[in-house]
Amino acid sequence: EDQVTQSPEALRLQEGExxxxxxxxxxxxxxxxxxxxxxxxKGPEFxxxxxxxxxxxxxxxxxxxxxxxxxxxxxxxPKPEDSATYLCAVRKGxxxxxxxxxxxxxxxxx
Amino acid sequence: xxxxTQSPTHLIKTRGQQVTLRCSPKSGHDTVSWYQQAxxxxxxxxxxxxxxxxxxxxxxPDRFSGHQFPNYSSELNVNALLLGDxxxxxxxxxxxxxxxxxxxxxxxxxxxxxxT
Numbered sequence: 001e002d003q004v005t006q007s008p009e010a011l012r013l014q015e016g017e018x019x020x021x022x023x024x025x026x027x028x029x030x031x032x033x034x035x036x037x038x039x040x041x042k043g044p045e046f047x048x049x050x051x052x053x054x055x056x057x058x059x060x061x062x063x064x065x066x067x068x069x070x071x072x073x074x075x076x077x078p079k080p081e082d083s084a085t086y087l088c089a090v091r092k093g094x095x096x097x098x099x100x101x102x103x104x105x106x107x108x109x110x
Numbered sequence: 111x112x113x114x115t116q117s118p119t120h121l122i123k124t125r126g127q128q129v130t131l132r133c134s135p136k137s138g139h140d141t142v143s144w145y146q147q148a149x150x151x152x153x154x155x156x157x158x159x160x161x162x163x164x165x166x167x168x169x170x171p172d173r174f175s176g177h178q179f180p181n182y183s184s185e186l187n188v189n190a191l192l193l194g195d196x197x198x199x200x201x202x203x204x205x206x207x208x209x210x211x212x213x214x215x216x217x218x219x220x221x222x223x224x225x226t
Contacts, residue, residue: 004152034214034215036217041198041220041222042219042220043114043116043200043217043218043219043220044153044200044217045217046214046215046216046217049214087152087153089152089153095166096141096143096158096165096166096207097143097155097158097166097168098143098145098153098155098202098215099155100152100153100154101152102150102151102152103152
């Protein structure tokens with residue numbers, strides 16, 4: 001069964017303290033790994049799509065990387081406005097549904 | 111560029127009642143997917159519509175049904191509501207898969223359904 005596990009469940013950082021979030025997955029025939037940001041009570045906001053091992057994408061302070069078993073979301077010098085829940089999702093070949101992890105709740109203190 | 115819109119924002123229903131949620135996709139998109147998100151969990155796929163047909167369905171009972179209209183907007187209907195149906199219902203739009211290409215899904219703000 002397709003599975004996505006995110007760690008840690010929650011992470012507290014000081015402003016400027018860089019760190020990484022992990023997303024490990026088990027899926028046959030990966031056809032895309034997606035990162036979303038979700039603020040409380042709102043819908044997920046699309047961040048990145050990664051398709052193959054070795055691929056990297058960057059946006060402002062965020063950088064996503066992909067291996068054959070996991071993906072990392074690196075946050076460099078975070079700011080309080082980066083506080084949110086970050087969700088990872090995978091899609092496999094022959095399917096259009098996204099399978100999500102439970103997310104990592106990031107809090108950045110000023 | 112109009113994003114995905116959903117209505118209503120919040121809804122309170124009683125057990126056994128029926129509810130209809132609505133979604134308008136992002137401009138240019140023709141595919142709509144629905145997800146249920148319980149508190150503290152990731153979204154769970156309910157089903158996907160394009161060309162006015164249900165194309166794929168997740169592990170949800172038949173109480174959950176949907177429809178897509180010619181203008182690509184969509185409705186999610188839930189019958190015989192249970193307390194466990196309380197959740198954030200999310201609509202996501204995308205382009206339909208073509209020639210094996212998979213497109214990103216963009217989410218709306220969600221409808222918060224509370225069943226009492």
